[in-house]
Amino acid sequence: MTSDGRGQTHGDAARDPDALIRRAGASGDPDRDQHFLVDDRVVDRIPTYLPEDTDLSHVLEIGGGPGVLTDRLLDVADRVTVVEQDRTFADHLRREFAEEVEAGRLTVLEGDALEIDLPDFSACVSNLPYGISSEISFRLLPEGKPLVLMFQKEFGERMAAESGTSEYGRLSVSAQHYGDVDVCEIVPREAFDPQPAVQSAIVRIEPRAPDYEVDDEEFFLDFVKALFTQRRKTIRNGIRNTPHISGLSDPDAVVEAADEDVLRKRAGNMAPAEFAELAQLAADVGL
Numbered sequence: 001m002t003s004d005g006r007g008q009t010h011g012d013a014a015r016d017p018d019a020l021i022r023r024a025g026a027s028g029d030p031d032r033d034q035h036f037l038v039d040d041r042v043v044d045r046i047p048t049y050l051p052e053d054t055d056l057s058h059v060l061e062i063g064g065g066p067g068v069l070t071d072r073l074l075d076v077a078d079r080v081t082v083v084e085q086d087r088t089f090a091d092h093l094r095r096e097f098a099e100e101v102e103a104g105r106l107t108v109l110e111g112d113a114l115e116i117d118l119p120d121f122s123a124c125v126s127n128l129p130y131g132i133s134s135e136i137s138f139r140l141l142p143e144g145k146p147l148v149l150m151f152q153k154e155f156g157e158r159m160a161a162e163s164g165t166s167e168y169g170r171l172s173v174s175a176q177h178y179g180d181v182d183v184c185e186i187v188p189r190e191a192f193d194p195q196p197a198v199q200s201a202i203v204r205i206e207p208r209a210p211d212y213e214v215d216d217e218e219f220f221l222d223f224v225k226a227l228f229t230q231r232r233k234t235i236r237n238g239i240r241n242t243p244h245i246s247g248l249s250d251p252d253a254v255v256e257a258a259d260e261d262v263l264r265k266r267a268g269n270m271a272p273a274e275f276a277e278l279a280q281l282a283a284d285v286g287l
């Protein structure tokens, strides 16, 4: 660790994004979710969004590309593992950061982040391939580690949305079940090359032990999904209409046992803790 306590430093200066892309020998292909960060100021800020007391012993990055974020992560972390599916960029990362690879400070895993065995990591910081935002998030969230992730703006805002807003939905409840979710920054299209069609958002997820119990995590997530397919209906009707999604064998028993105030609500007005309490009851009497 350096004197500022934020990990080791490497090299003298941050590598220039344009030079990194040139040395990779390939430009980004939007069809492969390759939108590379070229705005140094944004890249510099990303690691600073990690919660203060984050353990930086082993930071995971999904989708390294030319390595501009990898470079900054090596500045703050003791060790970095980067997963990159595209061989051209995986090879480039190994070449570009050969010293760090040699020193055991950087591991480059070539493969699909949805399929590959992920290492134990202490935090994850990534400008994600947008096409796998949802699936990779739900691989990372249950690990209970701090995450700083770049998403498409609308996706990030839905993840962080509060109950009662139009963006609040299944994604918000499921993500906030694992931690406190904030949008740290909206990033304009111009910060990337090639530019994506829409703006992006940097989102922080700070893990938190839930202040409620969920014994059957899978049922909880299915139950939330089921109720949001009926978001305009009351919870009472939502429970009755969706046993094929929630897996409940006796939805009427759940309706009979649940609190009348809750049954009158709609999914968009239920906080994650209220969903969890209802799911716990539903699992007990209706599964």
Ligand SMILES: C[S@@+](CC[C@H](N)C(=O)[O-])C[C@H]1O[C@@H](n2cnc3c(N)ncnc32)[C@H](O)[C@@H]1O
Residues within 6 Å of the ligand: 032, 033, 034, 035, 036, 037, 038, 062, 063, 064, 065, 066, 067, 068, 069, 070, 083, 084, 085, 086, 089, 111, 112, 113, 114, 127, 128, 129, 130, 132
């Ligand atoms: C949005 S770019 C980010 C690149 C770099 N971190 C940056 O910020 O400039 C996403 C990267 O993820 C890679 N990628 C796409 N799908 C992937 C997958 N399923 N698993 C691992 N990497 C993937 C792409 O090749 C690309 O390099």
